[in-house]
Amino acid sequence: MYQLIIDNIQKHVSLTEYEKNLFISFLSTKHIKKREFFLQEGEINTHAVFVLSGCLRAYRVDENGFEHILQFAIEDWWIIDVMSFISQKKSYLTIDAIENSHLALLSREHQLELFNKCPKFERYFRIITENRMASLQCRILEHISLPAAERYANFVKDYPKFMLQLPQNQIAAYLGITPEFLSKIRHKTPNKKA
Amino acid sequence: MYQLIIDNIQKHVSLTEYEKNLFISFLSTKHIKKREFFLQEGEINTHAVFVLSGCLRAYRVDENGFEHILQFAIEDWWIIDVMSFISQKKSYLTIDAIENSHLALLSREHQLELFNKCPKFERYFRIITENRMASLQCRILEHISLPAAERYANFVKDYPKFMLQLPQNQIAAYLGITPEFLSKIRHKTPNKKA
């Protein structure tokens, strides 16, 4: 069951059998149904989520009720409200399931204990956090330098897997545009030639 | 000379004298003048930069020659092109000095060696990378949910120090708007009452 997450870790650091078991002993598991909340605004994000199957999203709801999506997570991705997770304070994000999903959970407490017991795990999280930081920087650059149509084109190119399982209005909420405008972008670009 | 950076580290992990000296032995130092490049597009970002004094910026130049600023760094801040630094591949960002600056440098090679010799340093960088990831997420959320005038207001509120040393056109390039529009925003908001 945990092969996926162990493999993910071993892309970055190699583990002994003892370490694998140690790690797994710290995990718990959870099934969550479509539209069910994992984290609601104001709660504390006590556990980091690794998606074994399904799809989740992390988003903020503004004062007008509009959702703005920070991240999608499908199979083999981590998802957390970093701010709340690292400080263990109230979240201002919501995390819920877009599909029925199977999750592996690691509490912040267990994570820190793991870091103390075995620096390899701290290395693993250091590395994936570096990688995520790089991809967040790319996303910011796209936002401050490209119009919506090009950001959408890049999204299609970079995340073909997401395109398959996400409704259009969710993609719009991720790109920072209205669903109406995304619809117009899609129909105004029938020819994708350079 | 390195007191600032040692103090910065000790906000997150405590160091023995030996560890302090080990760390310092891996640092080098550099003076850089206003408008001088630290990193040009296409080069490899071999060294992480810690600003001892002055001010730097990391930005991307688009095909029309416009600059889009990803990050400013003043005294007590780190600045790198993460993507290039962690992969040691060609950068697509430029880093240069906004003011005459004094820098402490740590090569990726030395950094990784440090991680192996002393996990405390890996912890320090894990922590500051987590923090940066959280702040990048905030910035993305602001971009996808707020109009320029509010993003500017937040910038003024969150980074008063930057306001003191940065010209307006640089702030516009950071906010993702034109300098002309920022000027209009500033003059259309004479009253800052709630």
Added chain:
DNA sequence: CGTCTATTTGAATGTACTCAAAAGCGGTGG
């Protein structure tokens, strides 16, 4: 003092949003 760059201002244009309504699509129950 003159030069270079940064900021301001205005008019015209383009990008994206709001609101409203229609069309499409999927699931559910009769």
Added chain:
DNA sequence: CCACCGCTTTTGAGTACATTCAAATAGACG
């Protein structure tokens, strides 16, 4: 199997936000 309901997507008209281009003004620096 079909009819209905709710939700997503499309379409259009009107509006607001932000850019472009050009020119005037203000500041910084040698």
